[in-house]
Every structure is written in structure tokens, then in C-alpha cells.
Amino acid sequence: MTMLTFKRFSGLELIQYLDELAHLRMTVFRDFPYLYEGDLAYEANYLKTYIEAPNSVIVLAFDGDKIVGASTGVPLKEEVEEVQRPFLEAGHDIDSIFYCGESVLLATYRGKGAGVAFFEHREAHAKAIKGMEHACFCGVQRPDDHPAKPKDYHPLDDFWRNRGYQKHPELSTYFSWKDIGQATETEKPMMFWMKSLI
Template structure:
């Protein structure tokens, strides 16, 4: 690890050069608990294209010299999938006022340095730059306490998220399909939203 770590906000076509590195990093990080995601470079590159094509999206990059060691994605909720929008529609939120922080991935060697905090700060700053958002949200997968792949030293990030001003909203839930490691097929995963009111 060098002393040249920097955080950059990118949007649109400026992201194109980073897509292969981002795809590889996402697959590496999401293999760990709690996601246990068995992804492919082809799918990840297609998924990340969404952020290139949307002028209101943002990807916050953590760079060590010119190497991508972390990234965090976000965009207005109105552009997201029906699975994500559904619980907010059912609970009468105005989607025009909801900004969605998608995922954050960070190489293990760079954790504990405050980069995760910067990811939230930069995405929230992007939402404020766009204007008009009353709520900032993200969701996380819910795994059972006795899950066989749960590490003994695993600590959920709830305290970290609370410190950032986010509150868990169990009434806002959705389901996503993906293939876990060692599984042959995709299975549904319950996802719960956390919400912050941006003043």
C-alpha cells in the first residue's frame, strides 16, 4: 500500500476506463460473507454500464496511485429496478426525492482507513449537488445468524451505518436473486433498506 490513496468522484463516460478493474474488484469483494456472490466479469461489466449511461449517477473511486482499490456507486432511485422501487412505492415515498446508494466494495488491505466514511460523504454530496432529495437510502442482505458460511469473527456494519445517520427500516424490504458460492442456481435473498433524511 502506498501513501498516494485518493478519492475521486466520476460520472458518465469518464467511468469507461475503470470498468474492467471495477468488475474484478466487485467479484473479489462480493465473494465474502454476507453476499457470497458467484459473479462473472461479463455480468459485472454490463451492470456497471448502467452508471456510464446515466448522467445523474456517480461512482466514487478509491485509487492507490493508478490502481482501483475501492468503489462506491449511487444514483437517483427513479432509475433503479422495479424490485428496488417497489417497497418505496408501497409506502408512499416520492421516488423523485429518494437517492439510492448502491454498493461499496473495498480491498481488504485498505479497510479501517476511513475510506468507507468518504464513500458515504461523497455519494451524499453528489445527491446534494443534484438537488431535490429528502431521503438517502441503501439496502443490505439479511443472512441467518446460523448461516454455515458466517465467519466466527463477523461483525455486521450496523453501528457504522447508524453513526453515518442511517436507520434500519424493516418495513422497507425487497428480494434479489443471485447464485451463492457452491450453489447451482440463483436463490432469492431478502434485502432490508436503511434510510437517512437529508436536511
């Protein structure tokens, strides 16, 4: 069994790993439910948030010297308007919420505990930041009858609940990206999950 090691980096430390993270995202997010048509310009703009925020984190999973997975997070107050808006509209204090971005892992390394490790590392990082009381993340919402949905697809809802997160349908937003085969970006609905860190 392959033993993965995990390391955390913050802010400007991320620059040296941007290419690996961009390519991991483009590889993993091609699969359902994201169906993301990779674009390096989109990646550079997206990852800019994590470079510029001093309390951001990236957790990298290594198989030896090879990066096989990554997970990101940043205080919600440092995130883009699309992420902040539903919390502000619902009256939440965004200064006390830590936003967990994506977790991406090459398929051959799944089922070996990396998902749990990614959440544990990000939550430990969040708890070390003064005033952080909650963690959140969001997931794309695709229709059950989507033509690209694999027959053996299983959503991660149970895994997220086992990590202590609860779905909050009242907290939703939209992200835009190009689906595989599309010429232009289209909006995708995203729903948030939250848990207490205290």
C-alpha cells in the same frame, strides 16, 4: 500508513472503469454475507444502470494509480424495479431519494477511513442534485446461523447508524445472484436503510 485518494465520476465517464469495478465487486463480494459467485455477464447488466443514468456517481479509491475500492450511487428513479418497488408501495416520493449502491474495498485497505469517505462523496453528489432529500441503501439479510458465517464476523449496522442511517424493516426487496458453489441464482432478502439529506 497508505494514503488513499478519492475521485468521482458520473454517467458515461464510468465506462473506462467498468472492468476494475466488476473485478472488485467479484473479489469483495465473495466474502460473507454476500458469498457472490462472480459472473461478468451479471456485472455488465448490473452496471448498465450506472452508465445510462446521467446523475449516477462512482467514487473510486486509489492507492497511487491502483484502484483499490469503489462506491456507486444513482437517483432512485433511475434504479431497477426491484429497488424502486418497496418505496413506491410505501408511498415514498422516489424523485427525492438517492440510492447508494455498493461500496467495495480490498481487505488490506479497510479500517483507514474509506467507508466514511465513500458515504461523504456519494451524499455530496446527491445533495448537488436538485430535489434530493434522502439517501438510502440496502444490505443482504443472512440468518445468524448461516454455515458460512465467520466466527469473527461483525455486521456494519453500528457504522451505518454512525453515518446517520436508520434501518427500515418495512422497506425490503429481493435480489438474485449465484452463491459460491451454486449452479443457479437464488433470491436473497435485502433490507433498506435511510437518512435525511436536508
